[in-house]
Amino acid sequence: MATAPAPGTPTTTPPSPSAPGVHPRPFWSFQPKSDRESGDAIVSNFALHWFPAKVFKPSLDWNYSFWLGTISAALFLLLIVSGLPLLFLYVPSVERAYGSVKDIEWVVTFGSWIRSVHRLSAHLMVAVVCLHLVRVFFTGAYKNGVGRGQHREWNWVMGVAMLLLTLFLSFTGYLLPWDQLAYWAVTVGTNIAASIPYVGPQIRELLIGGRNIDQPALIRFYVAHVILLPGLLGAAFAYHMWRVRKDGGLARVDRVATLREKAAEEPGAAKTYTLLGVARGTAPTIRAASLEARDLTVNSMPDLVRRAAVAVLGTFAVISVAASLIRSPLEEPANPLVTPNPAKAPWYFLWLQEIVTDTTFTVGGFTVNGAFLGGVILPGIILLVLTAWPWLDRSPAEAAGVWFHKTRSRQNFGFLLFVLFVLLLTIVGTFLRGPSWELFWPWEAWPELPTRI
Amino acid sequence: MTEQKPDRRDFLVKLGTGAGVVGIGTQAAASLRSLLPNVSYDAPTTVKLGKTADFPDGLKFLPEQRLFVFREGKVFHAVSAVCTHLGCTVRAEALSQPETVTVGDAPMRLTHRFSCPCHGSKYTGDGKVVSGPAPKPLAWYHLSVSPDDGQLVADLAREVGRDFRLTLA
Numbered sequence: 280m281a282t283a284p285a286p287g288t289p290t291t292t293p294p295s296p297s298a299p300g301v302h303p304r305p306f307w308s309f310q311p312k313s314d315r316e317s318g319d320a321i322v323s324n325f326a327l328h329w330f331p332a333k334v335f336k337p338s339l340d341w342n343y344s345f346w347l348g349t350i351s352a353a354l355f356l357l358l359i360v361s362g363l364p365l366l367f368l369y370v371p372s373v374e375r376a377y378g379s380v381k382d383i384e385w386v387v388t389f390g391s392w393i394r395s396v397h398r399l400s401a402h403l404m405v406a407v408v409c410l411h412l413v414r415v416f417f418t419g420a421y422k423n424g425v426g427r428g429q430h431r432e433w434n435w436v437m438g439v440a441m442l443l444l445t446l447f448l449s450f451t452g453y454l455l456p457w458d459q460l461a462y463w464a465v466t467v468g469t470n471i472a473a474s475i476p477y478v479g480p481q482i483r484e485l486l487i488g489g490r491n492i493d494q495p496a497l498i499r500f501y502v503a504h505v506i507l508l509p510g511l512l513g514a515a516f517a518y519h520m521w522r523v524r525k526d527g528g529l530a531r532v533d534r535v536a537t538l539r540e541k542a543a544e545e546p547g548a549a550k551t552y553t554l555l556g557v558a559r560g561t562a563p564t565i566r567a568a569s570l571e572a573r574d575l576t577v578n579s580m581p582d583l584v585r586r587a588a589v590a591v592l593g594t595f596a597v598i599s600v601a602a603s604l605i606r607s608p609l610e611e612p613a614n615p616l617v618t619p620n621p622a623k624a625p626w627y628f629l630w631l632q633e634i635v636t637d638t639t640f641t642v643g644g645f646t647v648n649g650a651f652l653g654g655v656i657l658p659g660i661i662l663l664v665l666t667a668w669p670w671l672d673r674s675p676a677e678a679a680g681v682w683f684h685k686t687r688s689r690q691n692f693g694f695l696l697f698v699l700f701v702l703l704l705t706i707v708g709t710f711l712r713g714p715s716w717e718l719f720w721p722w723e724a725w726p727e728l729p730t731r732i
Numbered sequence: 733m734t735e736q737k738p739d740r741r742d743f744l745v746k747l748g749t750g751a752g753v754v755g756i757g758t759q760a761a762a763s764l765r766s767l768l769p770n771v772s773y774d775a776p777t778t779v780k781l782g783k784t785a786d787f788p789d790g791l792k793f794l795p796e797q798r799l800f801v802f803r804e805g806k807v808f809h810a811v812s813a814v815c816t817h818l819g820c821t822v823r824a825e826a827l828s829q830p831e832t833v834t835v836g837d838a839p840m841r842l843t844h845r846f847s848c849p850c851h852g853s854k855y856t857g858d859g860k861v862v863s864g865p866a867p868k869p870l871a872w873y874h875l876s877v878s879p880d881d882g883q884l885v886a887d888l889a890r891e892v893g894r895d896f897r898l899t900l901a
Contacts, residue, residue, distance in 0.1 A: 463820060467850060470819040485767060491774045499767075616795030618821040620849035635818065636851040639865035649851075649865035650818050715823075716852030716864075 310581075317578035327584060329520060331528065336577045338529040339586055343418070343682075346590040347411035352516065353594040354404040358448075359509065361397040369455065371501040373494050376457040377612045384609060395602035401449050403598070405627045408445045412438060416694050419687055421669045422679035423526075424533020431530060431679075432669035434522040437515055439666050444512045446627070451504035453625060457497060462613035463622045465492050465500070471635065471654035479651075492615070530680030620714045629708030630701045631658065636716060777889035784808070784877065784884050784900060790843050791824060799873065799886060800824060804841060808898040810886050811859045812871040813846075820850035822870070827857070836895025846870065858894060872896055 311317035318332040337343065368387060370379040383390040415421060421435035450468060454461035465487070473483035488495025527533070577583075610619070624632045631654065638653035639646065664671075678684035683691055713719035714726060779797055781787075787803045794801060798813040798821055813821050824844040832841050835858045842857030853864030860869045874890040875898040877883070884898075 463850070466820065467818045474818075484769075488767070488769055489772060489774055493773075495769065616798075616821070618823075618849050620823065622820060622850045632851065636865050639817070639867050646867040648817065648867040650867075653865075654818075715847040715849055715854075 311578065314578065317580045320580040321584075327580070329524070330579050330583060331524065332579055333576050334579050334583050335528060335532045336575050336582070337534075338531045339577075339583060340531075343531055343680075344529065345410070345414060346586070347407050347414055349587055349590040350594050351404055351407045351411055353591040354400045354407060354598075355512065355516065356591075357400045357595060357598060358397060358404065361393050361400065362505070362509075364393050365397060366505060371455070371498055373457060373497050373613070376455060376497060377609075380456040380458075380609060384607065391606060392602050395605055395607050396598055397452075398607045399602050399605060400598055401452055402625075402627075405445055405449055408442050409627075412442060413694075413698060416668075417691055418530065418680055418682050419672070419674065419678045419684055420530040420680055422530060422672065422674070422676065424530060424676050424679045426527040426533065429526045429533075430522070431526050434519060434526065435669050436666050437519050437522065439662065441512060441515050441519065443662070444508055444515065448504065448508045448512065449625065449627065451500045451508065454500055455497075455504060456609055457613045458610040459613060459617075459619050459622075460610045462492065462615065463618055464624060465496060467622075467624070467632075469496075471650050474648050474650035475655055476651070532680070533676065534680035621712055621716055623708065623712065626705060626709055630704035633704040633708050634658075778885060778887050780878060780881075780883040780885055782883055784882065787884065793824060795821075797886060797888065799888070800844075800846075801875075801884070801886075806900040808875050808884065808900070809896060810873045810875050812873060812888075814871070815848040815850065815853055815866055816861075816868040816870065817848065817851055817853050817864070817866045820848050822846040822848045822853070822855065833858070836893060836897075838895065838897065869894075 311320060314333075321327045321330050321332050365383065368379060368383050368390065370376060380394075383394050385391070387393075415435065415438065421431050423429040423431050450464070454464050469483045469486050469492070472486060473479040475482060484490060486496070486499065487493075488499055523529070623629065634653035634657055635649045636653075637649065638657065639649035640652075641647075672687070672690060674684065674686040674690075678686045707718075710721050711718050713723075719725060781794060781797070781799075781801065787801055787808070789803050789805070792801045792803070793799075793813065800811045800813055802809050802811065813824075815822050824846055826844055827842065830841055830843045832839050833856075834840070840858060844857045845862075846855040846857070846859070847853070848864065848866070851865050853866035854862040855866070855870055856862055858869075859872065861867075871891045872894055874887040874892045874896065876885045876887070877898070877900070878885045
């Protein structure tokens with residue numbers, strides 16, 4: 280890392296090229312001649328105008344953020360794009376849904392590839408969004424640094440909501456084929472809602488539009504999947520990005536600023552950390568020392584844009600290739616008469632399936648259903664604690680934007696335990712549960728069971 | 733300007749805001765209410781299950797109704813196949829050694845036990861929970877004989893106690 284300018288050195292006239300932050304790059308055709316040209320390339324470009332004109336180089340490091348948020352956004356975009364052709368091909372009717380998905384898989388030209396792109400993106404998005412949350416926790420990136428008007432904690436809350444939306448999108452998505460997986464997932468999922476005392480059955484009736492799972496249930500989940508949830512997630516995404524800008528960028532910016540501030544004897548003038556002179560009201564401000572740290576500031580065009588393009592296009596490429604190699608499964612048509620044995624949820628819900636299995640208990644003749652305790656209360660507590668964590672975290676501002684800061688080691692350890700616990704339950708559900716949800720080692724053969732009663 | 737009482741402008745602003753809130757609220761409520769069905773197209777809960785003579789001694793599984801009908805000579809009873817935990821259909825497994833237990837003050841020969849494929853709840857042949865997350869025993873439903881054609885009729889909206897037996901004349 281470059282050193283801060285010595286105290287007393289006039290920071291306004293650094294010995295730098297005429298266009299600081301502009302450096303020639305091999306293999307990169309766009310080389311702005313000046314800061315102005317570079318800034319214009321961002322601001323006058325519709326697709327890029329929501330980027331800042333300049334960024335802190337350490338914020339771009341692969342090993343700080345792993346670009347997980349960008350990859351999630353790329354996957355969301357890919358899901359919208361691959362969902363469009365599927366919208367033309369899928370029929371949301373209990374009689375025809377299964378047949379239309381079968382047609383997409385076997386009859387439509389490139390249909391199975393498009394479906395696979397959609398499905399793989401969805402699975403990967405759940406994983407990447409979870410990893411993004413884990414990254415933000417371990418780097419303390421929900422913490423505010425030195426900027427004025429920062430509210431990174433709101434963005435953390437927004438992120439938790441977006442994780443929930445992602446999970447609801449996956450849930451509503453995998454039941455659209457109306458195969459056995461779908462039917463029994465709706466059965467179990469809506470019965471979890473029904474296990475809430477007093478209002479549960481009414482909530483279930485509202486969710487599935489009746490008492491039995493039939494056409495009204497399918498059309499409700501379909502509308503939620505194609506309009507309601509993506510719309511909410513899109514709006515939430517826009518706010519998420521807007522907040523990142525309002526908070527002055529990634530939390531790592533503040534880390535650099537805090538260190539510089541400590542190094543500098545003179546506090547120096549505060550300067551508004553927005554660019555092109557457009558600064559209003561509560562825009563965050565950063566110590567001048569950090570803003571003038573030209574050695575760490577680069578133009579977004581090309582440095583940020585190139586990296587973002589690598590992350591986004593790389594995601595597209597990986598999914599496209601993987602989708603041509605991996606086919607999407609389709610179980611037997613939905614059959615209300617036969618529950619598959621074992622009936623397993625997708626991998627990201629298996630830890631919940633484990634929890635609802637193990638949490639029924641009886642106290643003095645009064646039994647609490649595991650569906651309510653494990654399916655509603657425990658996830659609710661987890662969500663509440665996650666949401667409230669920025670207010671429970673008492674570590675100092677220096678802990679913002681740094682991996683495993685020493686003042687946060689206890690909470691990081693606790694969070695790690697929680698993550699490992701969820702992973703452990705997921706592994707048990709995936710590999711160790713067999714017929715009748717009994718435990719089997721992977722090398723043990725499952726008993727032969729009659730398919731009919 | 734000095735402090736003034738709310739003038740016409742203030743009043744109109746409040747009136748307009750209030751009207752807007754009430755209007756949007758009513759529209760939202762109307763939209764949500766439309767999602768609550770007024771008519772149920774669900775399958776009827778009172779169902780004819782077939783002639784009593786078609787039921788063998790022992791157990792018959794009726795997948796459409798998710799119901800096990802047990803017969804012991806002239807005595808019938810029906811146990812739900814819907815797991816009380818999260819609503820999957822339980823499976824019947826024949827016992828190698830049928831056992832006789834007292835169920836509702838009367839002896840009953842149990843030939844099967846039930847297990848749920850979703851979360852592993854296990855029940856005895858009369859529906860009592862043995863293990864797993866199920867919070868309640870399997871429901872027993874009311875059985876009767878239809879006076880018009882002599883078919884067995886189950887009332888899936890009418891749970892009965894475990895002493896319920898339908899004895900044919």
